[in-house]
Amino acid sequence: MAELIVISTLNGVLFGMLLFLLSSGLTVIFSMMGVLNFAHASFYMLGAFFGYQLTRWIGFWPALVIAPLLVGVVGMGVERYGLRNTHKHGHVAELLLTFGLAFAIEEIVSMIWGKSPVDYRVPAVLDFPAFTVFSTNYPAYKIFMLVVSVVIFIALLVTLKRTRVGLIVQAALTHPSMVGHLGHNVGRVFMLVFGVGSALAGLAGVIAGPSLVTQSDMAAYLGPILFVVIVFGGLGSLPGAFIASLLIGLIQTFAVALNGSLASVFGPLDPSLGPSPLTDIWNVTIAQIAPILPYLLLVLVLIFRPMGLLGTRES
Amino acid sequence: MTNAPTPSLAAAKQESGGALGFYGVWLLAAIALVVLPLIFSSGGSLTSFSLIGIAIIFALSYNILLGQTGLLSFGHAVQYGLGGFLAVHVMNAVASHNWPIPLPVIPLVGGIGGMAFALLVGWVMTKRAGTVFAMISLGIGELVASSSLILRSVFGGESGITTDRTSLMPLFGWTFGPQIQVYYLIAFWVLVSAIAMYALTRTPLGRICNAVRDNPERVEFIGYDPHVVRYLAYMFAGFFAGIAGGLTAINFEIANSAYLGAMQSGFVLFSTFIGGTAYFFGPILGAILVTYLQLGLTNVTSVWQLYFGVIFIGIVMFAPGGIAGILMKHRPLIRAGTLGTVIPSYLVAAIPTLAFALGIILAIETVARFSGGDPINLLGIPFVATAPTTWAAAAVLVVGGFLIARITWRRVAEAWDRAATVARDRGYLA
Amino acid sequence: MTAAIQVNAVEKSFGNVQIIRDLNLSVAKGERHAIIGPNGAGKSTTFNLISGHIKPTSGEIRLNGEVTSGLRPFEINRRGLSRSFQVTNVFARMTVWENVRCAVLWATGHRYAFWKNTDSLPEVKQRTAQILDDIHLSHRRDVPAGLLTYAEQRELEIGITIAGGASVIMLDEPTAGMSHAETERAVALIRRLTEGRTLVIVEHDMSVVFGLADRISVLVYGHIIASGTPEEIRGNPKVKEAYLGEEVD
Ligand SMILES: Nc1ncnc2c1ncn2[C@@H]1O[C@H](COP(=O)(O)OP(=O)(O)OP(=O)(O)O)[C@@H](O)[C@H]1O
Ligand SMILES: [Mg+2]
Numbered sequence: 004m005a006e007l008i009v010i011s012t013l014n015g016v017l018f019g020m021l022l023f024l025l026s027s028g029l030t031v032i033f034s035m036m037g038v039l040n041f042a043h044a045s046f047y048m049l050g051a052f053f054g055y056q057l058t059r060w061i062g063f064w065p066a067l068v069i070a071p072l073l074v075g076v077v078g079m080g081v082e083r084y085g086l087r088n089t090h091k092h093g094h095v096a097e098l099l100l101t102f103g104l105a106f107a108i109e110e111i112v113s114m115i116w117g118k119s120p121v122d123y124r125v126p127a128v129l130d131f132p133a134f135t136v137f138s139t140n141y142p143a144y145k146i147f148m149l150v151v152s153v154v155i156f157i158a159l160l161v162t163l164k165r166t167r168v169g170l171i172v173q174a175a176l177t178h179p180s181m182v183g184h185l186g187h188n189v190g191r192v193f194m195l196v197f198g199v200g201s202a203l204a205g206l207a208g209v210i211a212g213p214s215l216v217t218q219s220d221m222a223a224y225l226g227p228i229l230f231v232v233i234v235f236g237g238l239g240s241l242p243g244a245f246i247a248s249l250l251i252g253l254i255q256t257f258a259v260a261l262n263g264s265l266a267s268v269f270g271p272l273d274p275s276l277g278p279s280p281l282t283d284i285w286n287v288t289i290a291q292i293a294p295i296l297p298y299l300l301l302v303l304v305l306i307f308r309p310m311g312l313l314g315t316r317e318s
Numbered sequence: 319m320t321n322a323p324t325p326s327l328a329a330a331k332q333e334s335g336g337a338l339g340f341y342g343v344w345l346l347a348a349i350a351l352v353v354l355p356l357i358f359s360s361g362g363s364l365t366s367f368s369l370i371g372i373a374i375i376f377a378l379s380y381n382i383l384l385g386q387t388g389l390l391s392f393g394h395a396v397q398y399g400l401g402g403f404l405a406v407h408v409m410n411a412v413a414s415h416n417w418p419i420p421l422p423v424i425p426l427v428g429g430i431g432g433m434a435f436a437l438l439v440g441w442v443m444t445k446r447a448g449t450v451f452a453m454i455s456l457g458i459g460e461l462v463a464s465s466s467l468i469l470r471s472v473f474g475g476e477s478g479i480t481t482d483r484t485s486l487m488p489l490f491g492w493t494f495g496p497q498i499q500v501y502y503l504i505a506f507w508v509l510v511s512a513i514a515m516y517a518l519t520r521t522p523l524g525r526i527c528n529a530v531r532d533n534p535e536r537v538e539f540i541g542y543d544p545h546v547v548r549y550l551a552y553m554f555a556g557f558f559a560g561i562a563g564g565l566t567a568i569n570f571e572i573a574n575s576a577y578l579g580a581m582q583s584g585f586v587l588f589s590t591f592i593g594g595t596a597y598f599f600g601p602i603l604g605a606i607l608v609t610y611l612q613l614g615l616t617n618v619t620s621v622w623q624l625y626f627g628v629i630f631i632g633i634v635m636f637a638p639g640g641i642a643g644i645l646m647k648h649r650p651l652i653r654a655g656t657l658g659t660v661i662p663s664y665l666v667a668a669i670p671t672l673a674f675a676l677g678i679i680l681a682i683e684t685v686a687r688f689s690g691g692d693p694i695n696l697l698g699i700p701f702v703a704t705a706p707t708t709w710a711a712a713a714v715l716v717v718g719g720f721l722i723a724r725i726t727w728r729r730v731a732e733a734w735d736r737a738a739t740v741a742r743d744r745g746y747l748a
Numbered sequence: 749m750t751a752a753i754q755v756n757a758v759e760k761s762f763g764n765v766q767i768i769r770d771l772n773l774s775v776a777k778g779e780r781h782a783i784i785g786p787n788g789a790g791k792s793t794t795f796n797l798i799s800g801h802i803k804p805t806s807g808e809i810r811l812n813g814e815v816t817s818g819l820r821p822f823e824i825n826r827r828g829l830s831r832s833f834q835v836t837n838v839f840a841r842m843t844v845w846e847n848v849r850c851a852v853l854w855a856t857g858h859r860y861a862f863w864k865n866t867d868s869l870p871e872v873k874q875r876t877a878q879i880l881d882d883i884h885l886s887h888r889r890d891v892p893a894g895l896l897t898y899a900e901q902r903e904l905e906i907g908i909t910i911a912g913g914a915s916v917i918m919l920d921e922p923t924a925g926m927s928h929a930e931t932e933r934a935v936a937l938i939r940r941l942t943e944g945r946t947l948v949i950v951e952h953d954m955s956v957v958f959g960l961a962d963r964i965s966v967l968v969y970g971h972i973i974a975s976g977t978p979e980e981i982r983g984n985p986k987v988k989e990a991y992l993g994e995e996v997d
Pocket of ligand 1: 762767785786787788789790791792793794834
């Protein structure tokens with residue numbers, strides 16, 4: 004039990020940090036531009052596949068730098084040539100554009116790399132157990148992922164607090180309607196923010212790819228969870244997104260690790276009852292309901308606290 | 319009526335003409351639905367017509383939300399799928415108890431299923447419009463789709479739940495075994511649903527839905543609660559989506575969790591938006607086109623879904639009014655008789671645009687078939703995916719087509735402006 | 749007699765900025781009441797409070813004797829109060845005809861009906877046509893509201909406000925941005941359409957205010973510093989000092 008708790012906590016924090024790499028960009032983009040970027044998780048997927056391909060061509064370490072940059076360029080292109088032209092048709096059109104992009108990116112990825120998982124491996128230098136908890140070997144690569152995401156997290160903090168663009172972003176988070184009046188070249192700032200957000204998502208993909216499964220449906224799987232994170236944390240709140248990322252990361256990881264069900268706690272139902280929704284619910288394990296937990300959370304939040312954990316605006 | 323201003327003669331004439339046209343259109347539609355299978359009688363086309371009919375109801379129901387009330391849903395398939403499941407369960411129950419309920423009533427059961435779910439979750443969901451509604455609908459969609467895999471006794475797990483449509487009591491000797499009988503069942507429901515949904519747009523509720531779409535804030539100051547309006551719209555959309563789901567269940571004699579999924583929700587969004595949300599007939603066009611392409615393209619290319627994505631992105635960026643919007647834009651010009659001045663520029667623009675589109679297709683197919691697959695056949699010309707000449711051809715078509723098309727479309731815009739000015743002068747354009 | 753509108757000690761803060769301070773206002777039934785005051789004084793905020801658009805931080809608002817503070821805008825509207833907006837707020841994609849007709853529907857009792865054809869409701873049709881005629885937009889009935897000229901949109905704004913037949917009408921700067929001739933026409937229109945009803949109007953044009961109002965309240969920094977007949981306001985030294993200056997003399 005103690006072993007499960009330690010391992011799951013580590014994994015949960017790790018998954019949470021990865022989620023934050025994505026949700027931070029999504030939150031900032033949403034606050035500044037009013038666009039809920041449906042394709043954000045697709046940039047994460049592109050990061051993973053670019054990382055995989057570049058690793059095969061030139062090795063993991065160059066890929067770690069180049070792949071996120073490439074994704075960032077793709078993101079800037081999307082902002083410059085897509086969103087900016089669609090802006091005049093309103094937010095629904097922008098949302099639809101990113102929806103279409105997410106769809107198209109998934110199709111393109113599965114067209115090029117196929118629908119089954121690709122063989123994206125942990126680089127050899129990091130392929131060893133970092134330490135042993137009780138009887139489980141904890142892989143060094145996961146520690147590396149954790150370090151990278153913490154470093155990025157700190158870099159983000161510093162950027163937000165210390166740089167001019169960071170100040171603009173902060174202003175935009177608190178007073179979204181004022182972005183237009185900032186007097187800076189708003190178009191350039193938007194493109195930059197979108198590019199950086201996409202690059203961060205791409206980076207998350209590059210480092211997560213070897214550890215999780217790199218497959219063409221990974222964006223469709225992660226995208227909705229990201230929305231849950233930013234609604235849960237409170238739309239437009241970075242600290243909220245951070246807490247929600249960790250929380251959902253932990254919940255998901257623990258749920259997957261737990262095999263208990265009502266049947267295992269209270270004993271099996273009388274077999275004479277036959278199959279019914281009750282027996283389904285009775286026998287389902289926590290691990291099996293892990294995928295729906297975020298959505299249950301979303302519904303509960305929207306009912307009981309529509310502004311999310313730390314949001315100021317009612318969503 | 320004495321002190322009311324008498325409507326002008328022209329308006330009165332227009333109105334009576336409108337009523338005549340109104341019944342005429344539905345009559346024509348009814349005749350077309352009856353006659354179609356007599357002209358195209360192969361089994362394949364019957365299947366296609368059936369699917370198109372269902373898609374039409376589904377897309378129209380979606381447009382109650384998107385086009386009429388301004389609600390963008392990413393989970394409309396939930397109501398469709400639940401309607402389908404309820405229909406299957408009721409069909410099985412009817413068959414095993416020998417209840418005297420004929421098959422044509424079953425879609426109504428599906429509708430009730432869709433509406434019941436909307437009744438249940440709709441109040442919370444429709445509190446807000448816009449992005450928030452979009453997100454919640456996505457979340458609910460995922461929730462229901464994943465739950466359906468857990469509640470195996472209700473949803474039948476991966477394989478779904480089957481039924482036998484012929485096991486219900488026959489109606490006037492019809493067992494609904496042959497596809498042609500199923501087609502007429504679907505056609506009947508298409509006509510009834512389409513008329514009902516059109517009628518809904520003309521009611522006070524329908525009108526207020528439009529007002530909520532345009533300006534929910536102001537609606538509160540003319541006596542209406544926009545939340546209630548959205549909730550009602552959501553229930554009606556759920557009802558008709560459920561009818562479509564029930565028909566699908568009858569058509570395939572199965573309901574499975576794919577009916578509820580994100581893919582299905584995405585396709586109804588595509589159909590509706592590509593057809594055009596601003597006019598009632600837009601989603602009909604979209605449903606016909608998308609279903610037809612879906613059926614046709616699957617045999618031609620393995621990446622047909624990508625083409626939908628590309629078409630959809632193109633529509634969002636360049637023609638957000640969809641096909642219906644493009645068509646209706648020309649109406650004032652036709653009335654003013656100035657359309658002729660625009661057509662030559664269209665013809666000129668068509669050539670590079672077509673070249674550009676072919677270039678895109680060639681590029682996509684080259685990538686898709688690079689590591690194996692049949693050779694590409696574009697307008698009868700064979701291309702080999704691995705040949706550099708093919709790549710060059712694609713690049714030339716895409717880049718050249720794009721650059722030239724851009725110039726010609728500017729010409730179109732100029733010609734258009736001139737024609738519109740004339741139309742405005744003649745009073746056909748505001 | 750109970751007042752049409754009674755505002756008692758209402759306060760409103762946005763964050764920690766207090767915009768409305770101890771607001772007291774009484775508008776008698778059938779009265780034409782003008783609210784004047786410098787830019788940013790809180791006139792529109794007062795409208796928002798009375799019409800339920802925002803809720804007071806403290807205090808109480810009554811409409812025809814009934815407490816309405818805390819109610820939603822549509823609930824207040826159904827009790828007989830209708831307002832217009834300073835920034836045109838119409839249904840842009842709908843035609844002029846549809847705009848006015850939607851504003852008629854609740855008052856004629858059709859509510860959320862989904863079993864009636866709107867086109868065949870005679871009283872709705874008649875009332876809509878009458879209002880379009882009143883606001884001189886009959887010839888533009890099939891034009892989407894978003895394509896109207898600015899002055900036409902302002903007239904439509906008034907049309908939507910009065911269409912429901914509310915007994916209390918509140919107009920927020922109805923003539924703002926209009927030319928002299930347009931203003932005159934609009935004032936005549938307002939005078940005629942609010943005959944027999946209670947009118948509260950915010951206006952910067954003093955000739956309009958003094959020509960139209962039975963009583964005037966002067967709002968400065970979220971507080972009413974004077975309330976009275978046009979003569980009393982003209983002679984009030986506090987008002988002169990705070991707001992009117994030489995403008996009135
Ligand atoms: N929702 C809000 N949040 C914060 N401040 C607000 C809000 N609404 C109004 N204010 C502030 O309240 C003050 C009063 O605004 P209001 O619009 O009521 O003035 P007004 O008297 O109508 O002015 P004008 O003559 O310019 O229309 C202004 O300083 C404005 O910035
Ligand atoms: Mg104001």
